[in-house]
Amino acid sequence: MIRIAWLVLKKDLTVEVRSLEIAYTTLFFAVSCVLFFAFALVKEGKPPEDGAAGILWIAIAFAGTLGLGRTFERERQSETLRALLMAPADRPAIYVGKLLGIIALLLAAEVLLVPLVGFLFQAPFQLHPFWLAAVLVSGTIGFAAVGTLFSAMLVRARSRDVLLPVLLYPITVPVIIAGVRATAELLKADGEMALVRFWVALLLALDVVFVTLALWTFEPLMTD
Amino acid sequence: MVKRTETRRGAVLSVLLAVFIGISVSAQQPQPQPQPQPAPPAATDEFVPISQLPPQDQLPAAPLLISAYAFVWVALFGYLLSVGRRLTKVQGEVQRLESDIAKGTRT
Amino acid sequence: MPLAGLNAVMFAAAPFIIARADYEATMGLVQKIFYYHMPSASMFLLSAVICGIASARFLFGGSPRQDRLAHAAAELAVLFGAITLVTGPLWARKAWGVWWAWDVRLTSSLMGWMVAWAYLLVRKYGGPGSDKLAAGLALFGMANVPFVYISVNYWRTIHPKTSVVPTLPADMGTALWFSFVCFLLLFILLLRLRVHLEEQRARLDALYLALDE
Numbered sequence: 001m002i003r004i005a006w007l008v009l010k011k012d013l014t015v016e017v018r019s020l021e022i023a024y025t026t027l028f029f030a031v032s033c034v035l036f037f038a039f040a041l042v043k044e045g046k047p048p049e050d051g052a053a054g055i056l057w058i059a060i061a062f063a064g065t066l067g068l069g070r071t072f073e074r075e076r077q078s079e080t081l082r083a084l085l086m087a088p089a090d091r092p093a094i095y096v097g098k099l100l101g102i103i104a105l106l107l108a109a110e111v112l113l114v115p116l117v118g119f120l121f122q123a124p125f126q127l128h129p130f131w132l133a134a135v136l137v138s139g140t141i142g143f144a145a146v147g148t149l150f151s152a153m154l155v156r157a158r159s160r161d162v163l164l165p166v167l168l169y170p171i172t173v174p175v176i177i178a179g180v181r182a183t184a185e186l187l188k189a190d191g192e193m194a195l196v197r198f199w200v201a202l203l204l205a206l207d208v209v210f211v212t213l214a215l216w217t218f219e220p221l222m223t224d
Numbered sequence: 225m226v227k228r229t230e231t232r233r234g235a236v237l238s239v240l241l242a243v244f245i246g247i248s249v250s251a252q253q254p255q256p257q258p259q260p261q262p263a264p265p266a267a268t269d270e271f272v273p274i275s276q277l278p279p280q281d282q283l284p285a286a287p288l289l290i291s292a293y294a295f296v297w298v299a300l301f302g303y304l305l306s307v308g309r310r311l312t313k314v315q316g317e318v319q320r321l322e323s324d325i326a327k328g329t330r331t
Numbered sequence: 332m333p334l335a336g337l338n339a340v341m342f343a344a345a346p347f348i349i350a351r352a353d354y355e356a357t358m359g360l361v362q363k364i365f366y367y368h369m370p371s372a373s374m375f376l377l378s379a380v381i382c383g384i385a386s387a388r389f390l391f392g393g394s395p396r397q398d399r400l401a402h403a404a405a406e407l408a409v410l411f412g413a414i415t416l417v418t419g420p421l422w423a424r425k426a427w428g429v430w431w432a433w434d435v436r437l438t439s440s441l442m443g444w445m446v447a448w449a450y451l452l453v454r455k456y457g458g459p460g461s462d463k464l465a466a467g468l469a470l471f472g473m474a475n476v477p478f479v480y481i482s483v484n485y486w487r488t489i490h491p492k493t494s495v496v497p498t499l500p501a502d503m504g505t506a507l508w509f510s511f512v513c514f515l516l517l518f519i520l521l522l523r524l525r526v527h528l529e530e531q532r533a534r535l536d537a538l539y540l541a542l543d544e
Binding site for chain 3: 159170
């Protein structure tokens with residue numbers, strides 16, 4: 001199972017590295033998102049209170065949605081998903097492979113976004129790097145778990161571009177809320193670490209629930 | 225036969241809802257007079273009588289209550305009508321198709 | 332048909348609502364919204380659960396009956412969710428002074444309602460295969476339901492806790508449970524009616540298919 005997941009991931013990375021199309025466009029979109037927020041919300045050089053955490057996570061969510069759409073659009077065009085599903089491979093393993101690819105993309109975006117948001121909104125992201133990483137990784141896994149499942153499901157559907165956010169955002173609201181609350185707490189000078197630990201625990205619980213549900217339903221959802 | 229059951233069911237439910245409306249309207253009671261009191265226990269743990277609230281929190285409740293009930297009725301009625309409408313449309317088509325098949329005239 | 336019997340039960344139950352309204356003299360008038368708000372909320376959560384279970388059975392068993400049930404339940408979830416989300420703020424305006432608060436209970440309920448809407452949108456605009464898509468969504472939506480229920484007990488929220496209902500005084504308790512049963516019966520009736528509509532649609536599709544042969 002792990003071998004197959006790894007093979008799928010390697011395939012995606014190889015294809016991506018050749019053109020870096022999705023990586024560049026998604027990262028650029030994420031950056032423009034943040035800039036939009038900066039222009040809209042910064043008044044007289046002062047950013048809104050606690051705005052940085054929210055803006056960071058919104059940028060991650062939007063960039064993630066875009067990246068998900070692009071990744072599976074590419075699959076759709078060459079009918080590679082169909083080919084993958086016809087291969088004698090464990091279906092959940094395919095899901096895991098794609099999930100890891102999306103997580104890698106989002107983490108790359110976050111590596112870029114965190115310093116950018118910190119710089120534009122004067123947010124001290126460097127205060128608790130370990131916990132920040134924990135929050136970002138667990139939140140990304142939760143978001144990507146649901147996103148990968150839904151995008152794969154939508155590959156053959158009509159109006160798939162519009163339907164992905166429609167399906168994805170309500171379900172990932174708990175992930176976003178937990179992520180924003182935890183990040184906001186981490187950015188405070190006197191942040192309560194117990195609270196951050198609580199939010200991270202919630203995020204991890206959500207991750208487990210979402211990944212389990214996704215693994216369980218991937219096979220019946222992808223079969224005709 | 226099926227259609228008669230639908231309309232009968234719909235009619236009974238409509239009468240039911242009309243009775244509900246009549247009852248709620250007639251059951252409106254005047255607001256009890258407020259008296260200034262010390263702070264009440266948290267409303268999240270138990271319900272507290274309104275006479276224990278300070279006077280500045282008094283809002284006329286009747287419009288809110290009536291709108292709430294009105295919305296419930298309108299929503300339920302509206303939904304019933306919507307389902308009824310869709311049902312008659314589909315059933316009409318089913319009957320049309322079935323008679324067409326029976327007559328063997330459809331191209 | 333058993334439905335006619337259920338109808339009669341509800342009809343007979345209606346006059347007792349007069350008795351119910353009498354007992355609320357101790358609380359403010361606006362608290363009476365509770366007798367519609369809480370059962371609606373329960374029906375909303377019940378619809379979400381039924382939709383989730385039916386979706387799971389459809390996904391793993393392929394039964395079209397379960398699919399029809401899931402679709403009907405999702406529509407009822409939108410209906411009762413809307414009732415809850417409107418009666419709640421109307422009550423809150425007087426009880427809390429604000430129309431809305433972003434506490435856990437309200438936020439997660441709103442989110443669950445949006446999932447129900449998303450289900451209907453997918454069924455309508457998703458094209459072929461949308462039944463499975465929506466079923467997958469419904470499963471995730473169902474996972475939200477226990478969270479909505481227990482959220483008030485574990486977070487600091489402005490919404491009353493679940494401890495309120497078991498500790499209601501007898502007259503209010505009777506009124507509430509009576510109202511609850513009324514809503515439950517209404518829910519069952521509406522569900523059966525809506526499933527009937529889906530069955531008729533399926534029959535229509537089958538007829539069209541038979542014609543094409």
